[in-house]
Amino acid sequence: MNWITNYVRPKINSMLGRPNRDVPENLWIKCPETGEMVFHRDLEENKWVIPASGYHMKMPAKARLKDLFDDGVYEALQQPKVAQDPLKFRDSKKYTDRLKDSRAKTDLEDTIVAGVGKMRGVKIVAVVHEFNFMGGSLGIAAGEAIIKAFERAIAEKCPLVMFPASGGARMQEGILSLMQLPRTTVAVEMLKEAGQPYIVVLTNPTTGGVTASYAMLGDIHLAEPGAEICFAGKRVIEQTIREKLPEGFQTSEYLLEHGMVDLVVKRHDIPDTLARLLKILMKKPATASVTNDALAIAAQ
Structure with missing residues (x-):
């Protein structure tokens, strides 16, 4: 008591x-x-x-979109309809019940939230993972939503910015969730063939199958300070190789030092940094002074 x-x-x-x-x-x-x-x-x-x-x-997905777009105005992309529980999965709880609980908690259909709008005057499609929806896990619904967002960016002839935050593939959908890795990878290649930039902003945490697919395929990779970015967790790696890993291993700062991330950017500076980078990549006139970091990254 x-x-x-x-x-x-x-x-x-x-x-x-x-x-x-x-x-x-x-x-x-x-x-x-x-x-x-x-x-x-x-x-x-x-x-x-x-x-x-x-x-x-961790920042809610809808709040991130509102902060990203000019005046918080954007067109929300609809969540595609997919099979809800194709494997009839159950562990300690039915998968359908887990979906209901996450939907009630987040007021979302699934983990992906996407929108089209202007960011500092640059038209983009933005895709954000909602980590509070089953750990931002990648399943059929998430994969389909990501692919539709890439198709919209191609149709609009505009860049796509990805904000992953995920524990990886959704185990309740088994091999069907793993199939989303090659599907989303193909979508990334389609956008690049269309000549449009693809920038990834890695947030905490970005792990598992998401890291093994679209999260590490950007033209430029930004990361928020202190974000955990990896495929397997630190403890799993230490138990496998029987060695102690370096301090700060798998953080965005460590990955920046070792060439896996191009720039670590504070959250308040992300919209301006993205806009400057996109204007360079799209060969548009800059409306503000371009930082040396942005120029160096774009030149790589």
């Missing part, structure tokens, strides 16, 4: 004549790095970045 919650608070409320309202548990968010408590509205206003430490929390 929690003495303060169950006894002290009701007693104070009754003395003051106030009704005993339940207080939401997510009003305060704890920084994983420093332990600092941040009020949820302050965190949202700062784009889910802890103000003091600069730690980048």
